[in-house]
Amino acid sequence: MSTFPVTLITGFLGSGKTTLLNNLLHDQQMADTAVIINEFGDVAIDHLLVESAIENAVVLQSGCICCTVRGDLVDTLGDLVAKAERGDIPRFSRIVIETTGLADPTSVVRLFAGEPLLAETFHLRAVVTTVDAVNGMTQLDKFEEAARQVALADVLILTKTDLVEPQATNVLRDRLHHLNPGAEIIPVVAGKLSPDDLFAHAPAAPSGPDGDVGRWLKLDAFGPREPHRNGHDHAHGDASSSHDDHHNHDDAHHGHLHHDASIHSFTVTLDAPIERDALRGWLASILSLRGQDLLRMKGIVNVLGLDGPMVVHAVQDIVHPPMTLAAWPSDDHSTRIVFITRNISQPALQRSLEAMAREHRVS
Missing domain, CATH: 3.30.1220.10 (CobW-like, C-terminal domain)
Incomplete structure (x- = not known):
């Protein structure tokens, strides 16, 4: 039985996570994607709105489904699948979940690994962490949450690289590589990254006996x-x-x-x-x-x-x-x-x- 791949997007406050999400929501390549965010107010979707679906989900011009977390994340995921099966929202083939800037992504990662009912329908494909090229070094110095977000990532999106000197960017890249050598580091400007690039760089764990490790x-x-x-x-x-x-x-x-x-x-x-x-x-x-x-x-x-x-x-x-x-x-x-x-x-x-x-x- 196939399961829905889930990509978790996390990043410290001000690291460009919302900008990245806004750009993704504009893209037609997100037409078969459901995006779960914490608050609609954090993401500028008003001008992208096509129609309101029931309760906490909306459908955007790009075809992307956007909803907020309502109570338990497990309930929100279940609601999305149920709405798609009833025809209340378009069917989707993948899910993106945004976390708050101070969130430790470990709890969400553990949820997908430790909740048997969740594993029957979803699998965590990758953790994507945005890192601010301007303030990233300071955040890593001061906040353990920032370091844990980097350590758990499969992909690191290095934002605001146009606002710092190349040498400073290289120093930060070295530090990120030291923290998490296995993560791919992708520099972006103004949060511009296509969904194809994002999902292509997110390596999935083997899902069967013929999987590529x-x-x-x-x-x-x-x-x-x-x-x-x-x-x-x-x-x-x-x-x-x-x-x-x-x-x-x-x-x-x-x-x-x-x-x-x-x-x-x-x-x-x-x-x-x-x-x-x-x-x-x-x-x-x-x-x-x-x-x-x-x-x-x-x-x-x-x-x-x-x-x-x-x-x-x-x-x-x-x-x-x-x-x-x-x-x-x-x-x-x-x-x-x-x-x-x-x-x-x-x-x-x-x-x-x-x-x-x-x-x-x-x-």
């Missing part, structure tokens, strides 16, 4: 793999370690503490196959001990006895149902898991995986 994982963005390890020469480590064993970058650049200094992006690898029970136990340990600090995890695992890799994906303590691909995407059959965490180090997770595999006598 390459664009979704973007492992190359996280640098070269760690040296070959099977866990025989490392001490046991556990996932509860709260700080980095070492720092491989200057978290305190510019001479003061940053709110993103505690956020780390890295890859954990294992060459030998791992037993399913070992993987299950390792994930359960991480989630129970440090789930709130696990901003995002996604990867492919070489599970003993399977022909293809198992795809794992989690946000905080919510795990998507694991899925097995029919075949490996390349000749590299190693386990590779990308983490974005808060105050959890790569060495701690690497050692814990090796220890778990060693205890099950696979590595």
Whole structure:
């Protein structure tokens, strides 16, 4: 059964999110899209209005359906589908959800991963975060919410690039890449980005056994793999370690503490196959001990006895149902898991995986 792809657009206050949305709502390419916003007053739709639908939804000249969140987001999504099925609004094939500028997108991401009834009808395709090229550095310095919005993104829209010098833009890009190496960074001027460009840059998680994991994982963005390890020469480590064993970058650049200094992006690898029970136990340990600090995890695992890799994906303590691909995407059959965490180090997770595999006598 096919499900509706959902794109979440988030961004800090003043980052150009509303401008981006206004431009999208004008575009005829949005004709089969339903957009959920927090307040109609925030988005200039009066001159785009074609007809009022029932209650909290309107249809725009572009054919796009625009509605506000009414109570629970789950109820709003259900209402949209019901209205389309009754013919109250045009049918749509995808959904865009806007969050408020101070919102932590984690709660919405967790909702799609942890609500079984929601998963039957919708799947989260991507998180898109707008970042202000003028004020982005300051916002990352002062507000943890801004750093978390960047860390959770699949795509980063860098706005107002025409208002700053190229050198300043490059410094901000470097910082964004450090926070989230796997996210694609797209500079825009005046919020002008076509829907085709937006959705093309949003890599979807594999939805079936023949899914493509390459664009979704973007492992190359996280640098070269760690040296070959099977866990025989490392001490046991556990996932509860709260700080980095070492720092491989200057978290305190510019001479003061940053709110993103505690956020780390890295890859954990294992060459030998791992037993399913070992993987299950390792994930359960991480989630129970440090789930709130696990901003995002996604990867492919070489599970003993399977022909293809198992795809794992989690946000905080919510795990998507694991899925097995029919075949490996390349000749590299190693386990590779990308983490974005808060105050959890790569060495701690690497050692814990090796220890778990060693205890099950696979590595």
